Amino acid sequence: AQSVTQPDIHITVSEGASLELRCNYSYGATPYLFWYVQSPGQGLQLLLKYFSGDTLVQGIKGCEAEFQRSQSSFNLRKPSVHWSDAAEYFCAVGLMEYGNKLVFGAGTILRVKS
Amino acid sequence: GAVVSQHPSWVICKSGTSVKIECRSLDFQATTMFWYRQFPKQSLMLMATSNEGSKATYEQGVEKDKFLINHASLTLSTLTVTSAHPEDSSFYICSAVRQDTQYFGPGTRLTVL
Numbered sequence: 001a002q003s004v005t006q007p008d009i010h011i012t013v014s015e016g017a018s019l020e021l022r023c024n025y026s027y028g029a030t031p032y033l034f035w036y037v038q039s040p041g042q043g044l045q046l047l048l049k050y051f052s053g054d055t056l057v058q059g060i061k062g063c064e065a066e067f068q069r070s071q072s073s074f075n076l077r078k079p080s081v082h083w084s085d086a087a088e089y090f091c092a093v094g095l096m097e098y099g100n101k102l103v104f105g106a107g108t109i110l111r112v113k114s
Numbered sequence: 115g116a117v118v119s120q121h122p123s124w125v126i127c128k129s130g131t132s133v134k135i136e137c138r139s140l141d142f143q144a145t146t147m148f149w150y151r152q153f154p155k156q157s158l159m160l161m162a163t164s165n166e167g168s169k170a171t172y173e174q175g176v177e178k179d180k181f182l183i184n185h186a187s188l189t190l191s192t193l194t195v196t197s198a199h200p201e202d203s204s205f206y207i208c209s210a211v212r213q214d215t216q217y218f219g220p221g222t223r224l225t226v227l
Contacts, residue, residue: 032214043120043207044158044218051214090157099146099165100211104157 002027004091006105013081014113021076021108023091032094033074034102035065039087047089050074061085086112115141118210120219127198128227135193135222137208143188144210149181152205152221164191198226 003026013019025031032051036044048059055067065076074091088109092102117140127133137147145166150158162183163171170183180202182194191210195202203226209216 034215036218041205041221041223043118043220044209046116046215046217049215094214094216096214099163100214100216101148101160101163102216106157 002093002095002103004093004103004105006089006091006108008108009106010109010111012111012113015083016080019076019078019081019085019110021089021091021110023074023076023105024072025074025091025093026072027093029097031074032096033065033067034092034094035059035063035074035076036090036092037061037087038090038107044090047076081110081112083112083114086110116212116215116217117141118208118217118219120206120208120222122222123220124223124225126225126227129199130197132194132196133198133224135195135206135208135224137191137193137210137219139189139210139212139217142210142212144212145188146211147185147191148209148211148216149183149191149193150207150209152207158207161193195224198224200226202226 005024034049035047038044047063050067088107090107091105095101119138121136147164149161161176164183164185166185172178185191207221209218
């Protein structure tokens with residue numbers, strides 16, 4: 001069955017420090033992978049996505065993610081975190097054969113300390 | 115591009131009444147929209163898939179007679195919570211699909227008294 005694992009429920013980083021959020025997926029076919037961010041009381045904003053091609057993808061807000069098929073991973077990275085990055089981050093795999101449904105990870109809450 | 119709106123952003127209603135939530139894709143047409151429910155400190159739970167011009171497909175355990183979905187045009191889907199009860203209080207989020215990507219609305223906070 002398809003699944004997404006985000007092993008870190010909470011992460012705290014200092015402002016200006018680098019960030020890596022982990023995501024592992026289980027999917028039988030070539031995955032469509034997404035990272036979304038959700039601020040409290042808001043909807044989800046798409047940060048980046050991977051469908052095919054270059055395994056290092058760039059997104060908005062200075063984010064990037066690398067698709068590693070051998071590791072079944074799609075980790076999100078940001079070189080320097082700002083206080084406004086504090087939010088919850090969701091990794092998801094798209095089920096194209098099921099009409100673009102998404103399977104979400106449980107989310108990682110990012111806290112930024114000054 | 116790919117902006118999705120929801121209306122209202124929050125609503126408070128009395129137990130037993132019905133509430134309609136609208137989801138609109140503002141700058142693109144969406145054959146498929148999704149409705150989610152999110153409980154505090156949890157991930158999103160898919161409720162149903164809304165396809166323009168056809169009946170919605172509900173996830174297991176979601177009461178289709180309680181959560182009525184209408185996708186009457188390529189830019190509008192509505193979710194009606196019928197005979198709402200306090201346990202229906204939640205954060206409801208919609209999304210619209212464009213080029214195999216879901217774009218999400220800002221959510222609607224429903225409180226049933």
